[in-house]
Amino acid sequence: MAIRRALISVSDKTGIVELARELAHLGVELISTGGTKTLLEQEGVPVIGISDVTGFPEILDGRVKTLHPAVHSGLLAVRDSEEHQQAMKELGLDYIDLVVVNLYPFAATIAKPDVTYEDAIENIDIGGPTMLRSAAKNHAFVTVVVDSADYATIVEEVKASGDTTLDTRKRLAAKVFRHTGAYDALISDYLSKQLGEVFPEKYTVTYEKVQDLRYGENPHQQAAFYRKPLAGSGSLATAEQLHGKELSYNNINDANTAVAIVKEFSEPAVVAVKHMNPCGVGIGENIFAAYKKAYEADPTSIFGGIVAANRPIDGATAELLHEIFLEIIIAPDFTPEALDILMEKKNIRLLKLDPAATVNVASHVVTSVEGGMLVQDSDAYSLTEVDLTVVTDRKPTEAEMKQLLFAWKVVKHVKSNAIVLAANDMTIGVGAGQMNRVGAAKIAIEQAGDQARGSVLASDAFFPMPDTLELAAAAGITAVIQPGGSIKDADSIRVANEQGIAMVVTGIRHFRH
Incomplete structure (x- = not known):
């Protein structure tokens, strides 16, 4: 023919x-x-x-x-x-x-x-x-x-x-x-x-391939990266790579987490992520100050991690970033001086992405399970001070309230069970992915060390027992934010009152499995 x-x-x-x-x-x-x-x-x-x-x-x-x-x-x-x-x-x-x-x-x-x-x-x-x-x-x-x-x-x-x-x-x-x-x-x-049909009887989605990846989560797994046809300009799927080798499967997962966290902040903020958990988050009057806090939060874990900023990277900040090994740096832009400094490292990935380009609009999150998938709205709930209820005799000071709201924005993105300690506009301890809340609190308090005294604590879900509050009191933590709703809330409130800890409840939890 x-x-x-x-x-x-x-x-x-x-x-x-x-x-x-x-x-x-x-x-x-x-x-x-x-x-x-x-x-x-x-x-x-x-x-x-x-x-x-x-x-x-x-x-x-x-x-x-x-x-x-x-x-x-x-x-x-x-x-x-x-x-x-x-x-x-x-x-x-x-x-x-x-x-x-x-x-x-x-x-x-x-x-x-x-x-x-x-x-x-x-x-x-x-x-x-x-x-x-x-x-x-x-x-x-x-x-x-x-x-x-x-x-x-x-x-x-x-x-x-x-x-x-x-x-x-x-x-x-x-x-x-x-x-x-x-x-x-x-x-x-x-x-x-x-x-307005949120979950129709047939759920059909489509994605476009961005690239094949060298391998998946592990070298024996094949993988590729796809994006939605109408992906927002503030999403990782539409980021512009300015420098460095190809992104890996794990890079993309970690970078996505970093972008999601840094989107929570309107003030200059820097987020460091390792294995899809924040290891350091800081805010400051400028991006240089914010990065210093994110780094000081956990100088060990940031090594080999992902850093996301919500302001352009300047030369002074680039000098600090250049001092350690990082996989990826994400920012709305990089000054010419910053690019010259950072590009001295051949393999570091530099991604241009403005987190403010799209707001945290609720969308669907799809998770694969054997033989099917789970679909839910994204956790786009944003908390303000007026949403909080003080349940203890002592109210948080203005300074404590600022740190509580900061810690709450971070704990939302930490794998459950999750505990975050914060002070001076930075995380000082992160306990992630533990099978019980006491275990997560112990990790966060141990990481914080002496800095725990005078800090605040955020918990992604309620306290089923007063033991976490007892640990917090022993460490010198002065204020706590948590969802509330446990049948034993009264026990935790009693311990907080006995120890002079201010505690507020949100009425909403942030499980992240």
């Missing part, structure tokens, strides 16, 4: 004129529609209109033009079926051997901040997906192309043998169904959100 006839209709016209010229030169008859036909005619490429094939005009503002038996019989006919051959002959129909189609830009349309519902609906392609699916189904005989990156392969194979190989047609058909599946997923998601 050979490719004799091609139908070309594209919204994204990248490379289409060059492809059409090559095909015409190879003797392929070209059929086209609308703007694609006009472009090819302007470029001097011989082409016939779809109405010349169907014998029917394009109608309804172009909504109906390729939805016709003369098109779909040419795509779906089984070429080695005598019955199909006879039907085509009797009806005077001809085969279409190659389809080159891409779809109305639905994603780009709904990404516009002022898009109307009517504009979104108008940009749902009907004829395009129908032709793609028909051609892909019949890939034993028909070649279908949806991606301009595949144009060169088509030309090369047609030049070599007059047709494409079956392996190529299978690969392109699979690509088409992935493409139309993703297209439909975006449409269904958009319409579901318009209707």
Whole structure:
């Protein structure tokens, strides 16, 4: 068989004129529609209109033009079926051997901040997906192309043998169904959100591959990085890498955690992360002061970690960052001086990402389980002082309240059971991922050492026993923030009152498994 006839209709016209010229030169008859036909005619490429094939005009503002038996019989006919051959002959129909189609830009349309519902609906392609699916189904005989990156392969194979190989047609058909599946997923998601359907009966998501990764969490695991088609500009998936080697699976997980934490702060802040837990968080009057606090919080654990800042990195801060081994530095920008300093290290990854570019808007978090997945809203709850209830005789001082709110922003992102100690606008102790709350408190207090005296403590969930408060009192901690809600709250409140500890409850917990 050979490719004799091609139908070309594209919204994204990248490379289409060059492809059409090559095909015409190879003797392929070209059929086209609308703007694609006009472009090819302007470029001097011989082409016939779809109405010349169907014998029917394009109608309804172009909504109906390729939805016709003369098109779909040419795509779906089984070429080695005598019955199909006879039907085509009797009806005077001809085969279409190659389809080159891409779809109305639905994603780009709904990404516009002022898009109307009517504009979104108008940009749902009907004829395009129908032709793609028909051609892909019949890939034993028909070649279908949806991606301009595949144009060169088509030309090369047609030049070599007059047709494409079956392996190529299978690969392109699979690509088409992935493409139309993703297209439909975006449409269904958009319409579901318009209707306020949070958890519909079918949950369909789509992502685009950013890159293959060298390996996954461990070297024996394969992995790749994908992003949502409409990922926000303040997300790691859209960060610009300025320097350094490729990100790894673990780098991406850690960096995502660092970005999530630094988003919590409006003042200059720096977050250091190791194994998806913060090892140091600091705020200050500028990014230099904030980094010094984040570093001093845990000079040991920050080594080989990820650092995220919510202000540009200047030369002075870069000098400090350069002194230790770091995997990644994330910031809204880097001054030329800072880049010169940091780029002296060949492998360090520098990512340009502004955490303030998108706010913490609630979105879905998807977690895989064997045979299924869990879907929930992201934990975007933001606490203010007015949300707190003082449950002890002593109220926190203004200084203590500032540190309590700071610690609460951090503990929200620490693996449960979680305890965070804070003082002087920095974390001084982090107890993460323990099987009981006392264990987490012991780790945080031990890390803080003498700094624990006069500090504040945040707990991601309530105290089931007063033992954590007893540890806090022994360490000299003066104020505590926790969700409350235990049947033994009274015991913890009693210990706090006996020890002169101020305690506030939030009424909300932040489990993080």
